[in-house]
Amino acid sequence: MRIESEKQLRDYRKKLIEADKKLVKKIMVCHGPGCLASGAEKISAEFEKQLKKKRIKGVSIESVKKTGCHSFCEKSPLVAIEPAQVLYTRVQIRDVAEIIEKSVKGDDVIERLVYHDPKTDEAIEKYPDIPFYKHQTRIALRNLGKINACDIDDYIRVGGYDAAVKAVLHMTPDEVIDEVKKANLRGRGGGGFPAGRKWESCRKIEADVRYVVCNGDEGDPGAFMDRAIMEGDPHTVLEGMIIAAYAIGAKDGYIYVREEYPLAVINLQKAIEQAEAIGLLGDNIMGTSFSLRIHINRGAGAFVCGESSALMMSVAGHVGEPRAKYIRSVQKGLYDQPTVLNNVETYSNVPMIISNGADWFTSIGAPKNSGTKAFSLVGKVRHTGLIEVPMGTTLRTIIYDIGGGIQKDRQFKAVQTGGPSGGCLAEQHLDLSVDFDTLTAHGSMMGSGGMIVMDERTCMVDVAKYFLSFLVSESCGKCIPCREGLYQLYKLAIAISEGRGKEEDIARMERLSDHVVVGSLCGLGKSGPNPFLSTVANFRDEYLAHIVDHKCSAGVCKELIKFEVITEKCDGCMACISACAVNAITGKKKQPHIINQELCTKCGACVAACNRDAIAVF
Amino acid sequence: MVSLTINGKVVRAEEGEYLLAVIRRMGIDVPALCQHEAVEPYGGCRLCMVEITKDSWDGWKKYVTSCLYPVEQDLIVTTHSDKVNDLRRGILDLFLARNPETPLIQKLAADYGLTRTSYEAIPEPNDCILCSICTRVCDAMGFSAISMVNRGHGKEVAPPLHQAPPDCVGCLACAQACPTNYITYEDVGNRRTIWNKQFELLVCDKTGRPTITKEFADYLIKNREIPEDYFRIDDASHREELADKMGRITRWSVTEEAK
The missing domain is CATH 1.20.1440.230 (NADH-ubiquinone oxidoreductase 51kDa subunit, iron-sulphur binding domain)
Incomplete structure (x- = not known):
């Protein structure tokens, strides 16, 4: 089947929804980066294995969905039961039988596995009630955790490719650009340059060949927003690129994926094949004269290739070095042709803008910073994970409401935004609104969305x-x-x-x-x-x-600190003695131990081994 | 044609020209270490940075590398403002930390009032200033036998895997273009060694002097439509032959006119 009209897409979607209704329960197993690392694949396999044996009405193997990132990575592996909206955290293989018995067959909730508020220990069954999710607004990450990542049918069922059909069949390229311009969609890769203006200037340049390029070279330490989108919802990236290519008149598109993301490459490749099979990509898209081929390029592990001109050099097969951009890439980009480059998150916002209109988009967020921004919230915060908040949300809301505050109730010290070349903001900046202009004005930057929280023990x-x-x-x-x-x-x-x-x-x-x-x-x-x-x-x-004082108050800089046993606290358990790799600690059982400062390498193993906090750092 | 102001003087320039070319034409000395007329500008040494502004920019100024900045109508350029000089001094300070013994760097740094670096010099300095002229020249010749390898502070010019480069024909373009003579080669008799690769030189039929490498001659014959027997004799012999030919033509025409 090839989709060539809006009606065809709607009819197809109706069929998919009907088929979906037959599944009374769905088991959404998170296959995001964090959950995969903690064994999500085995859990989904176990669900499939056990469901095969059992006959439950309205539940089949198809009920098990391997979704993109559920984003509450700190509690991985995650399993959600739909439509009850129950979220199970830290699920083990041995829990699978119980989940099937109680929550799939029956309608009970296993209290042991749901989220518990760290302060009140109250169990919260439904994920929309968990503070981590409650304060979020999801546009770019809208489908993560909701659909099977590698299934175009799932994507179409939840409204996918509506925007592409609307743009290609019912709008002129100028109308598309106007809509994106009106929405004031700013580049989510960090620069914050308005995407609509970029598209418009590219379209205005006379050329036979133009390119759309998607930057998926997310290199900031601790950032994984684009990875989650490419792995968990690859079709939204394609749809955004189709709309952009239609608007500027490109026939070829490139997605530059970071070397470290092999699953993103596999899922994007599958998505491209699926979209080509039904005529949404390839030659004569939707029966029109518009054609677009999307190619995947893998990076080779250089951070600098996330920089637009270096990325284009790398796609063209040269050494990934940037060039001066006095002549902009919308004029002379990839292979010296006019090129539009946006990042993954920017493209995934585009379909929603075309579907819902610019006014809807500008109603979210802050002045001149419409929409939302995804962040990977990591570091010393209680709830680490992937979040998306309206622009203008304060750092305090992100760290304390969504993130649940600092681990072990320690003191907040700084938050680093914008990746390695971003900046550290301090306590007095906590009430700043998170948007492109405010962060830049205070010496940091939005960057692609890494957010590292640091506590008092960080130097x-x-x-x-x-x-x-x-x-x-x-x-x-x-x-x-x-x-x-x-x-x-x-x-x-x-x-x-x-x-x-x-x-x-x-x-x-x-x-x-x-x-x-x-x-x-x-x-x-x-x-x-x-x-x-x-x-x-x-x-x-x-x-x-x-x-001046040669002191590191956080106790991190090895040359400036020393470890000492507090004799009053030490009960002589000898735990530190066995932990010390260089035999710098001596002492007898039930007598205070002594650290030989000359031998000590300040590795901190003794501090970790001591149960009585009897080793102090000076 | 566009007109712009450089150091207070109004000048005209071709559209598409780069600022540095116009500045140099005016006889203004702006240093540039990675600039070479045979290859495209690179923007690596940053010494040719100048201050630009326009009346319409409301006092806003920008610092750009003049080697890469295309001329613009009404641009106001200052090549030696305090800020630009400070920036060049800062960059030369960094150069001195990397290439403390290199005469070219020492001289340029002295022009900006620096005799030694204020930073810690790198442990094993050499004369390579990483201007990439050699690799770009090699690319332009059509060989790409050497390239920049590694990145950041460990960047260096090298043949693939630090082995004798298979694509090198021993043309010496890299060594001749190198501004600091860091790239060395050795000609002994009719043998040449460069980048640890040995070449045999052709010998002139007339003088017996070595000419170019056999590999380079083969390449030129094949790719640049040069007659096969052209490299039989050396350049000096070619000139002699040409002079002889021209002399005969002149003598002939003089006699013809006299008739």
């Missing part, structure tokens, strides 16, 4: 050092301010963390940072000093403590 000099080391090894090395400048910044940060820093080093580093920001060729270098600049702006005292 900010160490954080700056870590991110600088990441950028030093990921700089492509083409231009000197980034290659040598970031290296020297890193060296100076090491000196400070080892207590060798001088007071004037901070000013030197600030001056060097300015040279790197102004002098660098691409965004990586231009934002490279941010880890240092934002930590020194918000935590200057901590830098000075390292330099």
Whole structure:
């Protein structure tokens, strides 16, 4: 079958909905990155195995859906029972029989497996009531956890490809661009450039060949939003690209997927084949003269290839180095042709804008920052996972309401947004609205959506050092301010963390940072000093403590700390003695132990081994 | 044609020209280490950065590499503002940390008032300034025998896998274009060694002097439509032959005119 009209798509959807109604219960097993790592594949296989043996009315093997990321990764593996909206957390294989018996066959809820509020220990059965989900608004991630990732029928059933059909059959390219412009959809990859304006300027340039490119090279440490979309809902990316290609007049599209995401490649490939089979992709889409082929390109593991011009070099088969963008890629991009490049999340917003209209989209979010933004919330926060919130939500809501506060009720110290070249925001910034302009104004940036929460046990000099080391090894090395400048910044940060820093080093580093920001060729270098600049702006005292007092208050920088046994607390259990790999701890049973400072390597194993908090860090 | 202002002077330039070309034509000294007339601009050394603005920009200024910035109507360019000089000094300071012994860098740094780097010099410095001229020239010649390998601080120019490059024909374009003479080669008798690869040089039939490598000659004959026997003799002999031919033509025409 080939879909060539709106009616055909609607009729097909009706059929799919009818078929779906026959399934009384559905078991949504999360196959997102976190859950797969904790054994989700075995769990879904176990459900299938057990359901095969049992005969339950209205439930079959088809009831088991291998969905995209349910996003509450901290509680993985996750299984949701629909339509009851019950979410089971940390599901083990041995729980499968009980779930089938009680919740699939019957309508009971297994209280042991549902989410419990960490403060009140109250069981929350339905996931929409869990605070982690309650404060979210889902547009880009709308289908994650709701549909089978590799099934175009599931995608069509929930309204998929409506927007593509509407755009291609009932709208002119200019109307599509106008709608996206009116919606003020800004690039979700971090730059925040309005997508509609990008499309419009690309369309205006006279050329025979144009390209649409999708940036799926998500390289920020701790970020996995685009991965979840590509793996869990690949059709939404394709649909967004079809609409963009139709708007600008492209015949070829490329999806650049990060090397580390093999499942995304497999799922996208399947999605492309499925879409081509029913005429939504390929030659003469929906029976019109519009044709689009989408190709998948795999990266080779370079962070810099997430930068637009380096990405295009890499797609074309060259070394992934950026070029100066005085001539923009909408003019001269991939293979020197006009090119529109947007990231995965941007494309997945497009179908919703076309379906629901620009006014609907602008009604969500903050002024000049319409819509939502997905973040991967990680670090020392209680509930880590994938979230999507309206722009303008405060950091406090994200960290305390959605994230459930800091682990072990420790003190909040900083939150790092925008990936390695983003910045660290402190306590006084918690009530800032999260949107492109506000974050940039306060020395950080939106980035692609990594959000790392840090507590009092994080040393900010160490954080700056870590991110600088990441950028030093990921700089492509083409231009000197980034290659040598970031290296020297890193060296100076090491000196400070080892207590060798001088007071004037901070000013030197600030001056060097300015040279790197102004002098660098691409965004990586231009934002490279941010880890240092934002930590020194918000935590200057901590830098000075390292330099002047030779103290690391967080107890992280090895050269500046020492471990000592608090004799009053030590009960002489000898746990630390066996934990110490270098035999630096001596002592007899039931007598306080002693740490030999000369042998101690400050690895912290004794602190972890001690049950009585008897080892202190100074 | 567009007209723009550089250091207070109004100049005209062809559309599509880069700023650096116009600046140099005016005789203004703007340093540029990765610039080579044989290849496309690169934008790696960042020393040719200049300050640009326009009357319509409300005082907003931008710092761009002039080697890559196309000329624009009404652009106002300043090549040696305090900020630009400071930036160049900062970049040269970083260069000095990487190439402390390189005369070209030392001289340029001295022009901007620097004699030694304020940073920690790298442990084993060499003369390569990573301008990529050699690899770009090699690409332009059509060989791509060497390239930039690794990234970031570990970047270097190298043949594939650090082995003798299979695609190298020993044309010496890389060594001749290298601004710091970092790329070396050795000609002994009719043998040439470059990038650890050995070549045999052709010998001139007339003078017995070595000319170019056999591989390079084969390439030129095959790809540049050069007659097969052209490389039988060396350049000097070609010139002599040509001079002889021209002389005969001149003598003949003089006699013809006299008649």
